[in-house]
Amino acid sequence: MAELAPRILVVEDLDDHRELLTQVLLDLGYSVTPAGNGRVALDMMREGLRPSLVLLDLLMPVMNGAEFLMDLRSQADPLLARIPVVLMTADPGEVTDRIAGAPPDLVLAKPFGLKELRQAVLKICGQGSGTPRWGAADIHDLA
Secondary structure, eight states: OOOOOOEEEEEOSSHHHHHHHHHHHHHTTOEEEEESSHHHHHHHHHTTOOOSEEEEESSOSSSOHHHHHHHHHTOSSHHHHTOOEEEEESOTHHHHHHOSSSOOSEEEESSEEHHHHHHHHHHHHOOOSSOOSOOGGGOOEEO
16 A cells, blocks of 8 residues: 655745745645645644645735644644644744744745755655655755
């Protein structure tokens, strides 16, 4: 029986960024579910989605990353509350100010490259099911 790839929930309001992150993660062999804001992502999780990791933008409309984290960590369902979160932000110093009671598992400072993204995901999820299509020369900023 084939092992299922870890599922990553990408929560990013900018369509281009969300699509780029989704494609990069798919190419690395992960399963990916995209969401345009924290409210949509929480609704999907409450309906049964159980990702191995949430890749979360901090600044979004409707429900931002800080609100998402506070809501996620306060869930009565421990399976939801313990899902690891990697927060993406251009201002890492802002994280401690905005998310005092529900810190993320990791913070990726924007802009970040493929190498940083891959290291963060590997740390939490392990290897995807595919072989990366890129070498060191292909690493470029993602954000």
